[in-house]
Amino acid sequence: MTLSTQSAPLALITGASTGIGATYADRLAKRGYDLILVARDGVKLEQLAADISQRYGVAAKAFPADLTDGESLKKLEQFIQATPAISLLINNAGTILPGGFKNSDVEAIDKLIQLNVTSVARLSRVALDGLRQHQHGGIINIASVLALAAEISDPVYTASKAFVLTFTQSLQVELADSGLYFQVVLPAATRTEIWNKGGKNIDEIPGMMEVGELVDAALVGFDNKEPVTIPPLQDETKWLEFEKLRKALVPEFLQGQAAPRYR
Ligand SMILES: NC(=O)c1ccc[n+]([C@@H]2O[C@H](COP(=O)([O-])OP(=O)(O)OC[C@H]3O[C@@H](n4cnc5c(N)ncnc54)[C@H](OP(=O)(O)O)[C@@H]3O)[C@@H](O)[C@H]2O)c1
Structure with missing residues (x-):
């Protein structure tokens, strides 16, 4: 793609x-930012790219891809590897299980995991060399507050978002010296099409x-x-205390003996 200026950052x-x-x-x-826009609906992406380029004078390219399709994902990975100009990757694509776990077939469960989990890990990996x-x-990864609220939604969606949270936190540790910044965002209910796709009435x-x-x-x-980043959480200290407690547990797991209650 032709970049708008040599110095414009490029995000996918x-x-x-x-x-x-x-x-x-x-x-x-x-x-x-110049942009590479990925989703399945190429027509919508082209329209959005044209609209954005016109409004902001940046370069925007549509890259239609179904991230649950092996071939399609591979093509995107190759594109990312061939485009080291990308300085920001946003893993945002995600889906839900409309019928919940007990009403979903295994193919739908598998597709959700491919999109919400596999594509996040694979795209992050192939982007690393260029990002560095x-x-x-x-990298910005879009998780959900459901990562911390197993009680609320279906098991596969909830667990997929827990993956995104833990994956990003672990990247922050493993690549602490890389100079890269990894952010995980936990939205709560947000007004988008995802609710209609899931058969929910957004107004309720x-x-x-x-x-x-x-x-x-x-x-x-x-x-x-x-x-x-948890935009809806009003009292940040609650999250900080939660994290402090979680981190304090870690050394306590490093024990060769089972706790007395299990003996
Ligand atoms: N909205 C909320 O309340 C909420 C809350 C917490 C977290 N989130 C998370 O936020 C992220 C964005 O959700 P949203 O609310 O903006 O949903 P959305 O309006 O339904 O948008 C989902 C996007 O993902 C794309 N997509 C879906 N399946 C895909 C596939 N197989 N391959 C490639 N792209 C695909 C869709 O485009 P195409 O259909 O054209 O492919 C669309 O661009 C998701 O990860 C979601 O889990 C949303």
Whole structure:
């Protein structure tokens, strides 16, 4: 693709055709990023790319891909490896199980895992070498507050988001010396098409955040280099205390003997 200027940063966003991904595309273009927009609906992506280029004067390219399709994913991986100019990867594409776990067939479960889990890990891996060439390279992974709330949604979606949270936190540790920034964002209910796709009436769900508010808040977290960003959480100290307690447990797991209650 032709970049708008030599110095414009380049971001790749998955799930960019609607909702949170499309809003990231808008906000990053406003900040002067050139964009690569990924989703299945090529027509929608082309329209969005043209609209964004016209409004903000940046270069935007549509890259239609079904991330649950092996061939399609491989092509995107090859594109990422051949495009080291990418300095920001946003793993945002995600889906839900409309019928919940007990009403879903194994193919739907497998596809959700391929999209919400496998593509996140694989795209992050192939992007690393290129990202490292940038002074401010990074990855934003979109998880969900459901990563911390197993009680609320279906087991596979919830666990897929727990993967994204833990995966990103572990990347932050393994690649602490890389100079890269890894952010994980945990939205709660946000007004996008995902709810209709899941057969839910959006107007019946309490505490729905507007998508612009969610992305703008997540970008404040990004600018502050926050490791974990939870836009709806009003009292940040609760999360910090939770993390402190979790981290304090870690050395306690390093024991060769079972606890007395198991003997
Ligand atoms: N909205 C919420 O309440 C909420 C809350 C917490 C977390 N999240 C997370 O936020 C992320 C974005 O969700 P959203 O609410 O913006 O949903 P959305 O409006 O349904 O958008 C999902 C995006 O992913 C793309 N996508 C779906 N399946 C794909 C596939 N197989 N291959 C490639 N792209 C695919 C869709 O485009 P195509 O259909 O054209 O492929 C679309 O661009 C997801 O990871 C979701 O789990 C959302």
